[in-house]
Amino acid sequence: MSIELPTDLTPELVPLSWLLGTWEGTGMLGEGTAESERFSQRVVFSQNGLPYLQYSAESWLIDEHGAQLRPLSAESGFWALDRKLNDSDVGPGLSPADIVPALKTADEVEQFRNDAGGFDITATVVHPGGIAELYYGSIKGPQIQLSTDLVMRGQHSKEYVAATRLFGLVDGNLYWRWDVAAQGNSLEAHASAILKKVS
Numbered sequence: 001m002s003i004e005l006p007t008d009l010t011p012e013l014v015p016l017s018w019l020l021g022t023w024e025g026t027g028m029l030g031e032g033t034a035e036s037e038r039f040s041q042r043v044v045f046s047q048n049g050l051p052y053l054q055y056s057a058e059s060w061l062i063d064e065h066g067a068q069l070r071p072l073s074a075e076s077g078f079w080a081l082d083r084k085l086n087d088s089d090v091g092p093g094l095s096p097a098d099i100v101p102a103l104k105t106a107d108e109v110e111q112f113r114n115d116a117g118g119f120d121i122t123a124t125v126v127h128p129g130g131i132a133e134l135y136y137g138s139i140k141g142p143q144i145q146l147s148t149d150l151v152m153r154g155q156h157s158k159e160y161v162a163a164t165r166l167f168g169l170v171d172g173n174l175y176w177r178w179d180v181a182a183q184g185n186s187l188e189a190h191a192s193a194i195l196k197k198v199s
Contacts, residue, residue, distance in 0.1 A: 010051045012081050012103040012112075015119045015139050019045040019053060019079070019167075023174050026062065027193025038062050039072050041193055043174070045079070050090060051101055052080035055125070077125035082136060083112055116140060130154025133163060142169030159183055163190070172197065 009017060023043040028036040041059045048054065059072040085091070088102035103109050114120050118140025125133045131153055137146035144167040151160055160182040167176045173194050180190035 008049050009047060010049065010101045010103070011106055012051050012083075012101070012109050013047060013053065014106070014109065015081070016045075016053055016079060016121070018142055018169055019174075020047065021045060021197050022199045023195035024198050025173070025193055025195035026066065027059075027176075027191055029191050031189045032192055038064070039191070039193070040066065040068060041195065043195060050097075051103070052078045055079055055123070073127070075125050075127050077123060077133075079121060079123045081109075081112055082120040082122045114138060118143075121146075130157040131160055135163075135165065137165075143167070162187060 021044075023045075024041065026038060026040050028038055030036045038061070039059045040062050041057060043057045044055070046054045054076075055078065056074070056076040058074045060068040061070055061072045062068055083102075086102055088098040088100060090097040103112075112119055116138065118138045121137055121139050121144070123133075123135040123137070123146055125135065127133075131151065133148050134150040134152075135146040136149050137144060144165075146165040146167075148163045151162060153160060160180065162181040164179045164187065165176065167174065169175075173196055175192075175194050177192040178190045179187050181187040
């Protein structure tokens, strides 16, 4: 599958560029057995010229025929290379950045390649119910591994302590798996899905 890079893509997003677009498909909760509940999902990765991807995902419980029963969840966040931010980066808040991106060439991006031949990345994901996750991990080609470094919960949020997520591009489809430690349980299968790129 060929990947078309937007002309306004900042160089440090090139390793993440295969995620860009809208993905739709179905998945299963838990271990994904025949008895597992099923869901449909729409995931969007977009960019706005800054050195991060914007991420959003909406999911719905579905019946055995694929008809939507009710909304299941929504989450949103930001994905980027893991590097120290400088004056060329926006923030905090509305503090403007320099006009040029922090990393201007492929050679400058290459200096962040890790010992495994990929890149270290970070992802921040926010959920309804007062929960936010900070993930660290790596991307190597079309494969991503993420583990939570921090889960922030509001005072009335459900108990949730850790998670891992795996993503991979296989035959043009986005495969993912999410393991969660919550409600007093250790890390266990939470959900998985296969999504097709629709735009």
